[in-house]
Amino acid sequence: MPFFLRILFIAMLLLFGFGVLAYLVEPETFITLFDGIWWAIITASTVGYGDFVPKTILGKLIGILLVLLGVGFVSSYFVTLASSAVKRQNDYIEGKMMFKGKEHTIIIGWNERSKAIIEKFLQEENYGLIVLIDQTLESNPFSDYHVHFIKGRATNDQVLIKANIYHAIKVLITADQNKDELQADMDTILTLLAIKGLNPTVYTVAEILTTEQISNALRAGADELIQTNQITSSVMTNCLHSTEKVDALMILLEQFNGSRFVFQASTAYIGQNFIETSKQLLEDGALLFGVKRGRDTIINPSHPFVLKEHDILLVISATS
Structure with missing residues (x-):
């Protein structure tokens, strides 16, 4: 039995006992057992x-004993209860509390990327709960109750269980930029194996830094891979090849970080070519710039490119 429950039990037993004694000793003062x-x-x-006061010496002695014994246990109960509440709050802030929610998103690793992602999610309405797992943080960096912090290594099963991995809907694994790129990718792959071992169906997105580890990450169960270095290199290459500033390119990339960049099913456009579909979407104020087919992403495919079932359209939707 928890300590505060034991104190409560002893206190209630003492109060009940003294109440019975008072009722038996002075029945004329304490007419019913409940009064005692x-x-x-x-x-x-x-x-x-002061509605009930013992009149006899024996009754007053019982009152003295009650004050000496009962007050100590009652006070101890409330002190213990308050300490337990404070400890629970501290455990929550320090990432020691188990997350009991469902259908949440788990983000692994604390860095500028994960910080920006969480802040973006918190700006959206009805996004849901977020669980942040990191071993370097000492406390929850967000005061928002939508973000639950778990301290520890994501490769540890107990840490993932504490984050309620069984009921998570999505997991994002960010690469540790403080480590060697190969070592960071190896940690990501180990984390993938731990996650898929506990919940094989959870949708997992992983950040990979080296191209040679892409196949291993896919074998480990990654549903989607983000090749950060490749994306960064592509932007830098465009900067070097361009004779003008590429501010427009950077602005375009920034638009992807929001609701304007959407994935759209190709169900209504199966059998049409890319150009026909692009014209139809353009009439609705949406810009089609690529197609995701399986694990391949094709940007501005060459004509003719016929859309098939299960293709995903990469679209920049019109802003409201």
């Missing part, structure tokens, strides 16, 4: 309404 118990509780809690 009521007096014992009020006296031990130091409230002392």
